[in-house]
Amino acid sequence: MSDDPLAARRSPPAVVTGFFTDSTLCIGCKACEVACKEWNDVPEDGFRWSGNSYDNTLSLGHSTWRHVKFVEREPEIGRGGNAVEKMAWEFSSDVCKHCENAGCLEACPTGSIIRTEFGSVYVQPDICNGCGYCVVSCPFGVIDRRESDGRAFKCTFCYDRQKAGLEPACAKACPTGSILFGDLEKLERVADERIARLHAMGMEDATIWNPKETSVGGTHAFFLVRGEPRAYNLPENPVMPTAHLKDAWTSAAIGAAAIAVGSLLAFALGGRK
Amino acid sequence: MSDETYYDVPLLKPPVWTWEVPVYFFVGGAAGASAVIALAAQLTGADRKLVRDARRLAAGGAVLSGPLLVADLGRPERFLHMLRVFKPRSAMSVGAWTLTVFGGASAGAALVKGRLGDLAAALSAATGLVMATYTGVLLGATAIPVWAEHKKTLPIIFGASGLASAVALLELRGHDEPALNALGFAAAAAEAALARQTKRIGAAELFSGLIPAVLRIGGLKSKRLRRVAAGAALLGSLLTRLAWVEAGKASAKNPRTALR
Numbered sequence: 202m203s204d205d206p207l208a209a210r211r212s213p214p215a216v217v218t219g220f221f222t223d224s225t226l227c228i229g230c231k232a233c234e235v236a237c238k239e240w241n242d243v244p245e246d247g248f249r250w251s252g253n254s255y256d257n258t259l260s261l262g263h264s265t266w267r268h269v270k271f272v273e274r275e276p277e278i279g280r281g282g283n284a285v286e287k288m289a290w291e292f293s294s295d296v297c298k299h300c301e302n303a304g305c306l307e308a309c310p311t312g313s314i315i316r317t318e319f320g321s322v323y324v325q326p327d328i329c330n331g332c333g334y335c336v337v338s339c340p341f342g343v344i345d346r347r348e349s350d351g352r353a354f355k356c357t358f359c360y361d362r363q364k365a366g367l368e369p370a371c372a373k374a375c376p377t378g379s380i381l382f383g384d385l386e387k388l389e390r391v392a393d394e395r396i397a398r399l400h401a402m403g404m405e406d407a408t409i410w411n412p413k414e415t416s417v418g419g420t421h422a423f424f425l426v427r428g429e430p431r432a433y434n435l436p437e438n439p440v441m442p443t444a445h446l447k448d449a450w451t452s453a454a455i456g457a458a459a460i461a462v463g464s465l466l467a468f469a470l471g472g473r474k
Numbered sequence: 475m476s477d478e479t480y481y482d483v484p485l486l487k488p489p490v491w492t493w494e495v496p497v498y499f500f501v502g503g504a505a506g507a508s509a510v511i512a513l514a515a516q517l518t519g520a521d522r523k524l525v526r527d528a529r530r531l532a533a534g535g536a537v538l539s540g541p542l543l544v545a546d547l548g549r550p551e552r553f554l555h556m557l558r559v560f561k562p563r564s565a566m567s568v569g570a571w572t573l574t575v576f577g578g579a580s581a582g583a584a585l586v587k588g589r590l591g592d593l594a595a596a597l598s599a600a601t602g603l604v605m606a607t608y609t610g611v612l613l614g615a616t617a618i619p620v621w622a623e624h625k626k627t628l629p630i631i632f633g634a635s636g637l638a639s640a641v642a643l644l645e646l647r648g649h650d651e652p653a654l655n656a657l658g659f660a661a662a663a664a665e666a667a668l669a670r671q672t673k674r675i676g677a678a679e680l681f682s683g684l685i686p687a688v689l690r691i692g693g694l695k696s697k698r699l700r701r702v703a704a705g706a707a708l709l710g711s712l713l714t715r716l717a718w719v720e721a722g723k724a725s726a727k728n729p730r731t732a733l734r
Contacts, residue, residue, distance in 0.1 A: 305513070333489065457607050
């Protein structure tokens, strides 16, 4: 950077930002869900009684951009602060992963979904025409079409707040520091230090979920969870849908060639009455 | 690895598409294949009436396709946003542009006479090949497990299905060229073979595969059997598209396949 003679004349590059959500610090208060709804004016998403622990929201969706999961576990000594005879409880605040290689962004035929200067994935509401292709292209089931509106919605990574130099509403509201926001590279170092510390303290099942070795290429929102990520509905081998394109188009070419050659042959050999 | 999930809550969101999308797959596929038949018939000097009807079928299908796709949008008034950008890595974008070119070319081929019409017919056939097969790519290159698993077979199943329905519609219009029966047989045989491979054999597979294939062997001698085969193939082609879209919805509900 320093030997670039034009460096001083360029505008400074926007920092790529991220979310590091640490489930070991989450107390399940859902302040992030509420702050997100309030700041972004997200409508209610149904009043249901799920029976699944204290989670009546169940998943992210068109009108749920932060979602606190309540994972119940068999008690183990040293797991959580619970007495041995009670169950162990873990909470984790889920959010759009803002993938490095984003399926929704690649699929979007209108160019509504873009990569912002902060590295996040953003749906431009004035462009989206509600085609629904992003919905089937997200390997994490995040984005969805709001039928009352017709367009697709998901976490904006508080693009408006970041533009104004503010942190996203959920991170601002988090009372325990479970949701950390900042420079993605620095956050990854923070996470590495945190996991090393937890392991040293004996919490050996703590693990970082960030699928860097998959076609998704890592996520800008990544998580520290205990035990297997799949218990938190976090897939360990997500596939970026466009990874299937080469195989699918090859088949389409074979099919098209067969139709073309077959039609010509059929008529050449026996077309006349 | 454990079988644990998060209260069996689905990981993926099911497709939001309603009947318009699979019906478009059917209509667009038939139109695309019909444009190919029109060109093949023309180049080999087949009956002019067949060429004319196949061109008309392609144009009619293209005209129907537009409203079906617009109706499925959450914001139909924004359908032109599909043509704001061209994204080769989005099968939906490729499809929107292909349909646009195919629609114009097919209309030209059906309405304009002479060399200009023939030129339009050639473009219509070229884009028709994409129309008949890209919908398989559209489903295959997604996060929906059952579609992605069949990314290699779906474009061929849909292509064969498009060919079978174009043949059937032309036969039901009164065309009796042996070439049509042969093409219908080839498409049905391909679908029967692929149905075995996908291990999914229901009404859609029977009506598009085994039933028309057998009827078309009898159809070598009997015009009536050919008509029955055409009816079965037409029904099978529509059912195939409806079934694959519904399969995607069911597939999205199972968190275990998505968490693998």
